[in-house]
Amino acid sequence: MRTALFVLATEGARSAAAPLAGKAAFVGVFVALLVWLLLLPPRLIDEQGLRRPWWRNVRFWAVVVTLAQIWVYYYWG
Amino acid sequence: MDSARLQPLDMALVAAYLVGVTVTGLWLTRGVKTSRDYFLAGKTLPWWAVGMSLVVSDIGAKDMVGLAADGYRYGLVMMNFDFIGCAFPVLAAAFLFMPFLWIAGVYTVPEYLGRRYNATVRTFFALIWALFMMGTVGTILVSSAVMFEALLGWNFWWSVGITAVVVGLFTTTGGLKAVVLTDAISCVVLIVGASLICILGLHRAGGWEGIQSTIGSMDWTAHHFHLVLPADHPAFPWPAVLLGLGFVLGPAYWIGNQAIVQRTLGAGSQNQARASFVFCAVLKLVFPVLLVLPGLIGLALFYGELGDPAGWDEGVGNRVLPLLVVNLLPTGVLGIVVGAFMAGVVANLDSYINSASTLVVSDLYRPLVHGRTDTHYLRVGQALVVVFLLAGVAFARIIQPVFGSVFEAFQTFMTFFQGPLLALLLLGMLTRRATSAGALAGMILGVGTAVVLNSARFLFGREQGVSYLWVAWWSFVAAMAGAVAVSLATRPYDEERLRGLVCWIPTREEPQS
Numbered sequence: 001m002r003t004a005l006f007v008l009a010t011e012g013a014r015s016a017a018a019p020l021a022g023k024a025a026f027v028g029v030f031v032a033l034l035v036w037l038l039l040l041p042p043r044l045i046d047e048q049g050l051r052r053p054w055w056r057n058v059r060f061w062a063v064v065v066t067l068a069q070i071w072v073y074y075y076w077g
Numbered sequence: 078m079d080s081a082r083l084q085p086l087d088m089a090l091v092a093a094y095l096v097g098v099t100v101t102g103l104w105l106t107r108g109v110k111t112s113r114d115y116f117l118a119g120k121t122l123p124w125w126a127v128g129m130s131l132v133v134s135d136i137g138a139k140d141m142v143g144l145a146a147d148g149y150r151y152g153l154v155m156m157n158f159d160f161i162g163c164a165f166p167v168l169a170a171a172f173l174f175m176p177f178l179w180i181a182g183v184y185t186v187p188e189y190l191g192r193r194y195n196a197t198v199r200t201f202f203a204l205i206w207a208l209f210m211m212g213t214v215g216t217i218l219v220s221s222a223v224m225f226e227a228l229l230g231w232n233f234w235w236s237v238g239i240t241a242v243v244v245g246l247f248t249t250t251g252g253l254k255a256v257v258l259t260d261a262i263s264c265v266v267l268i269v270g271a272s273l274i275c276i277l278g279l280h281r282a283g284g285w286e287g288i289q290s291t292i293g294s295m296d297w298t299a300h301h302f303h304l305v306l307p308a309d310h311p312a313f314p315w316p317a318v319l320l321g322l323g324f325v326l327g328p329a330y331w332i333g334n335q336a337i338v339q340r341t342l343g344a345g346s347q348n349q350a351r352a353s354f355v356f357c358a359v360l361k362l363v364f365p366v367l368l369v370l371p372g373l374i375g376l377a378l379f380y381g382e383l384g385d386p387a388g389w390d391e392g393v394g395n396r397v398l399p400l401l402v403v404n405l406l407p408t409g410v411l412g413i414v415v416g417a418f419m420a421g422v423v424a425n426l427d428s429y430i431n432s433a434s435t436l437v438v439s440d441l442y443r444p445l446v447h448g449r450t451d452t453h454y455l456r457v458g459q460a461l462v463v464v465f466l467l468a469g470v471a472f473a474r475i476i477q478p479v480f481g482s483v484f485e486a487f488q489t490f491m492t493f494f495q496g497p498l499l500a501l502l503l504l505g506m507l508t509r510r511a512t513s514a515g516a517l518a519g520m521i522l523g524v525g526t527a528v529v530l531n532s533a534r535f536l537f538g539r540e541q542g543v544s545y546l547w548v549a550w551w552s553f554v555a556a557m558a559g560a561v562a563v564s565l566a567t568r569p570y571d572e573e574r575l576r577g578l579v580c581w582i583p584t585r586e587e588p589q590s
Contacts, residue, residue: 022305022315026161029323033165037172044172046348058348058355062168065358069164076153077305 023077027070034066083229087412094266094416095243098259098423102247105255112454115252116184116435118343122257127340127349128356130260130428132364133267134336135163137425139220140368141271141418145401146394148372150386152292152301154313155372156365160304161319162327163361171354173580174332177506179347180577184439186333186502193505193578195513196444201520203440205494206335210433214426214469221422222473223395229415237473240422241466248427249462253343253435256427263420264360270417271367274398277405278374291377297385301373312544321546325553329495333502336432375401430469434461492531492545496553497523504560507580509572515564523556 037059045059046052054060083091109115136159147155183189187206191199218237225236247255282288292298300306305315331337344350375383375397382400383393402414438458497520504511504519527548534542575582 019305019307019315022308022319025315025319026305026323029161029165029319033168037168040172044176045351048348058171058352061355061359062171065164065168065355065362068362069160072160073304076303 023073026073026077030066030069030073034063034070037062037066083412083415084408086409087415090409090412091416091419094419098262098420099243099246101262102251102255102259105258106247106250106252108254109250109252109455112438112451112458114254115455115458116439117339118252118254118257120343121345122254122340122343122349124344124349124352124356126257126261127344127353128360129264130257130340130424131337131353131357132360133260133264133421133424134340134428135330136267136364136368137217137220137421139216139425141421142220142223142395142398144368145371145375145398148369149376149383149397150372150394151312152298152373153304153369154300154306154318155369157304157313157318157322159361159365159368161323163331164358165323166328166331167354167358167361169328170332171351171358174502174506175338175341175350175354176347177578177580178338178342179350180583184339184342185436186335186338186498187436187440189578190501190505190516191440193575194501194511194516198501198513198516198520199440200444202494202498203436205524206436207433207441209494210336210429210436211465211468211472213429214433214465215472215475217422217425217429218469218473220395221418224399224418233474237470240419240426241470243419244423244426244430245463245466248431249459252458253339253431256431257340257343260424260428263424266413266420267417267424268363268367270414270420271364271371273410273414274401274405275367275370275374277410278371278378278401281405282374282377288373288377291380292373295380297387298376301376313546314544317544317546317550321544321548321550325496325499325549326492326546329499329502329549329553333495333498335436336428339432339435340428371401372397378404426469430462430465433465434458437461489531489545492548492552493527494524494552496527496549496551497556500553500556500560504557504564505578509575509579509581510564510569511560512564512567512570514567515560515562518563519556519558519560522559523552526555527552 040059045057108119111119113119144155144158178186178189181189181192183192185203187199187203190202218240221240222231222233222236225231225239226233231239247259279285279288282291289302292301300310306313306318308314308316341350341353344353379397379400383389383397386394402411406414435458438454438461442457443454500519500523501511501516505516530543530548530551531545572582577583
C-alpha cells in the first residue's frame with residue numbers, strides 16, 4: 001500500500017523548483033570552512049609549531065578534503 | 078529467498094578474516110596491564126590506525142544494509158550523511174575541539190562535562206550514552222542478522238550469537254588497542270568488499286550511464302541524482318539536512334560521541350590525534366560512494382523484483398544489498414564481501430562495547446566505588462564488555478520489528494540527546510558564561526523537546542512524525558536557549574575554575590600566543 005509519505009515525496013519532487021539557494025548554502029558552508037582552515041594559526045595546526053612537508057601537513061589534506069566537498073556540492077547539488 | 082551457499086573458497090576467505098582478526102586481537106591483549114592501557118591503549122596508537130578505526134566505528138553493517146536501502150529509495154541525497162554530516166564536523170573537531178579534550182586529560186566526554194559543569198550533568202549524559210550504546214549494539218546485531226540470514230541461511234539468534242562471541246573474545250581482554258588495530262584490518266577488508274560490489278554492479282548495469290538512463294526513465298526518481306533536495310521535500314528538505322544533520326547531528330556525533338572521541342584520546346600525541354581525524358575525512362570522501370551506489374545499482378537491476386518503495390512492507394528495503402551480493406558476486410569474491418560485512422559488524426560492535434565499558438567505569442562506577450586498585454577497575458571494565466554484549470543481544474530482539482529501517486533506528490536513538498549534548502559542549506568549550514544551572518536547564522529543555530517531537534510518530538503514526546533532522550535541530554535550539562537564559566541569570570564561575578576547560582582560558586603550561 002502506498003503510504004502518504006511517498007505520495008507527498010513524489011508530488012513534492014515533481015512540483016518543486018531546483019533548490020539553487022540550497023546548493024549555494026551547502027557550497028557556502030564548505031567555502032567558509034576553507035577560509036577558516038587557511039587562516040588557522042600555526043599552533044592549532046601543529047603542537048610544536050613545526051613546518052612540515054606538504055604530504056605530512058594536516059592543513060594541506062584538510063584543504064584537499066574541503067575543495068573536494070565544494071566540487072561535489074557544486075556538481076551534484 | 079535471496080540466500081546463497083558459500084563455496085569452500087568463500088568459506089576459507091571468511092574463516093581467514095575471522096581467525097586473523099581474533100588472533101591479532103588476542104595477541105594485542107599482552108600489553109594490557111592497567112586501566113589506562115585498557116581504556117586508552119596507553120596513549121600509543123598511530124594516526125593511521127585511529128583514522129581507519131574512526132571510519133569503521135561510524136560505518137558498519139547497519140550502514141551497508143541501511144544506506145543501500147535508502148539509496149534505492151532516495152538516491153544520492155543519502156551521501157549527505159558522510160559529506161556535510163562528516164567532513165565538515167570532523168575537520169572542525171580536528172582543529173578546534175579535540176585539543177580541549179586532549180589537554181583536559183579526560184577519558185570520556187561526560188567526564189569533560191562533569192569538570193566544566195557538575196556531576197549531575199556528567200551522570201545524566203553517562204547514563205544516556207550507556208543506554209544509547211546498548212541500543213546501538215542491538216541495532217548492529219539486527220543488521221548483521223538480516224545479512225547473515227539472507228546470505229547464509231542462518232536464523233536470527235544463531236547470527237546474533239556468532240557475532241557476539243567473535244567480538245567478545247578479543248574485546249573483553251584486549252581493550253582499545255585490540256579494537257583499534259583490528260578495526261584497521263576490518264577497514265581494508267570493508268573497502269575491498271564494498272568496491273567489488275560497486276565495480277561488478279556497475280559492470281552489470283551498463284556503467285554509470287546505464288544506471289542514469291534506467292533510473293531516469295522511472296516516474297518517481299526525479300531527485301535521485303541530486304544531493305540537495307527542494308525545501309518542501311518531505312523526507313530530506315535541504316534546510317533540515319543542513320541545519321539538523323550538518324550543524325547538529327554531524328558535529329554532535331564527531332565531537333561528542335564517546336566511541337569516536339576515545340579513539341583520538343588513545344593516539345600517541347595531539348598531532349597524531351589531529352592527523353587521525355584528517356585521515357578519516359580523506360577516507361570518508363570514498364565511503365559515501367561505496368555505500369549509496371549499491372542502492373542505485375539495485376534500483377537499476379532489481380526494480381522488477383523489489384518494486385516502488387512506496388509499496389514496500391516492513392523490511393523489504395533491507396533486501397537490496399543481499400540481492401546484489403547473491404546475484405552479482407562469483408565464488409571467491411562472495412567470500413571477500415561476506416568477510417567485509419563481518420568486518421563492518423565486528424569493527425562497529427567492538428567500538429561501541431569498548432566505549433560503553435569505558436564510560437560506565439569512568440563516569441558511573443568509579444565515582445560511586447572509589448579508592449579501589451587500578452586492577453579492580455580494569456576487571457570491572459572487562460566484565461562490563463560481556464554485560465553490554467548480552468544486553469545488546471536482548472535489545473536486538475526488541476527493536477527488530479519496531480523500525481522500518483535499521484539506519485533510521487540508529488538516527489532516531491541519536492536525536493533524543495545529540496542536540497542538547499552539542500549545545501552544552503559548545504557553550505562549555507567556547508564561552509566562559511555557561512554555568513551548571515544553565516546546563517541543567519538546557520539539558521532538560523533540549524531532551525524534553527526531542528521527546529515531544531519524536532513521540533508524534535508513536536502517537537499519530539509514522540506518516541505524521543517530525544523528521545529526525547528537524548528534531549535534532551529544534552532540540553539543539555531549545556537546549557541552547559535554555560542554557561543561555563539560565564546561565565545569564567546565575568552567578569558566573571571564576572576564571573581559575575574554568576582554566577583548561579574553555580577555549581579562551583588556556584592551562585598555565587600552555588603558552589598564550
